[in-house]
Amino acid sequence: MAEVPRDIENLIEMMAKLPGLGPRSARRAVLHLIRKRGLLLTPLADAMHAVAASARECITCGNIGTTEVCEICTSEKRATGEICVVEDVADLWAMERSGTFKGRYHVLGGTLSALDAVGPEDLRIPKLVQRIGDENVSEVILALNATVDGQTTAHYIAEELEGRCEVTSLAQGVPIGGELDYLDDGTITAALRARKRV
Amino acid sequence: MAEVPRDIENLIEMMAKLPGLGPRSARRAVLHLIRKRGLLLTPLADAMHAVAASARECITCGNIGTTEVCEICTSEKRATGEICVVEDVADLWAMERSGTFKGRYHVLGGTLSALDAVGPEDLRIPKLVQRIGDENVSEVILALNATVDGQTTAHYIAEELEGRCEVTSLAQGVPIGGELDYLDDGTITAALRARKRV
Structure with a gap:
């Protein structure tokens, strides 16, 4: 694709590295962004810079926050x-x-x-x-x-x-709203073994 | 989710507006970006700023390029x-x-x-x-x-x-590598009507 400008091809290649996006969906996303330059592309770039500058891992628990020790670890x-x-x-x-x-x-x-x-x-x-x-x-x-x-x-x-x-550990069993017919054998076995008196 | 920092939640909301990404995949993408801050997040933000500054629609054909009239329209x-x-x-x-x-x-x-x-x-x-x-x-x-x-x-x-x-207009018919069994009726009808002598 000689006719796609260098900047845009570069952006598509980077977007395609995100989980859940491949080359095709990256192209679609980039075209969508270009169509909404003022409303979405520039604010998104700014939001990324803000996160790159502020985000860090909590040294206690590994959660992502903006401080050395995260809000959950410091919350009273x-x-x-x-x-x-x-x-x-x-x-x-x-x-x-x-x-x-x-x-x-x-x-x-x-x-x-x-x-x-x-x-x-x-x-x-x-x-x-x-x-x-x-x-x-x-x-x-x-x-x-x-x-x-x-x-x-x-x-x-x-x-x-x-x-x-x-x-x-978390209990294993039938998920809320789950239908037995769609559950795997392992889940049904676990749910049966951990059955409770009604 | 009171415990997700404002900046990060903001970025997730923007990413979720991209075609092909929903709230869940936007969260995954943002966490991936944060994990690769230096390698991916900052360069991606820079690439977006570059495209926001340079991309424009060709006044002749509507293609996206970096000049008033795109490369294809000016190519000799x-x-x-x-x-x-x-x-x-x-x-x-x-x-x-x-x-x-x-x-x-x-x-x-x-x-x-x-x-x-x-x-x-x-x-x-x-x-x-x-x-x-x-x-x-x-x-x-x-x-x-x-x-x-x-x-x-x-x-x-x-x-x-x-x-x-x-x-x-483009010809309609069986796509290269296509199997008849998987094609819809309309395509087979179009391909039959436009049949060619071998």
Whole structure:
């Protein structure tokens, strides 16, 4: 495409690196942005510069915020004795949207993975172990994804923390609004095993 | 989500306005950008500013370039007697990727639509009629989408230009690599009607 200006082709290539966008959708997005130069393109570039300048990882929990220690870690309204362990910041945000958990978080930054050579020292696991003592933690809630890597990581952390505090994990079962006919065998088995008296 | 910093939430809201991205994928994209602040976020913001400053529509054909009249319209290598009419710049780029057409373009900026109240004066149709005389055009190739609105627009333009130059349109038929079993009835009917002697 010799006729696409250098600047625009450059922008398309960068946009195509975002998760969820390929070359075609990046082209569409860039054309949309160019059509709305004043309303969207310039403000979006400014918003990106603002985030690039302000965003940083909390040195305690790994959450993304604008200060050295994030708002959740410094909030006096949040319980200090409970830590919810999540894989990444997107999961922390998902937990926050539910609005139920009132303790603090610990963002691992990934999962253990033999294939990708990710060990405990590549994640924030040593820092978690340190926090258990420092913050007088009574319960660690493992809110890790129900994938093989997520569950491997959960088991590893549970062993590391054994005897130091209570370790729990999210319940597995039928999702709210879920239809049995569309659920996989594993979920139904888990829901049946964890059945409750009505 | 009280705990997501204002700047970041602002960026997510803007990203979610892009075609192909919703709230969830915008969040994922923004977290990815924050993780790669130096490598991706700042350069992407700079690239957007560069495009916002340089991109403009060609006053002749509506293509997006960096000059008042685009590179294709000023190129001496491109035939002046043929104009390929497309709906938008993405279609122009698609035609250019095929590398077959060596004439010039005319970007309508949309299609006629009774529902959305888009009339000929909202598109670049008057400018197209003007170009036919100005540029001594012998053939107009209608490369419009095979949708109802696209074909309505094609018929309208063909009537407007009747007797002033030859008007052709892209052939309809079986796409290269296409399997009959997966094609719709309309395409098979069109391909059968336009069958060629082998």
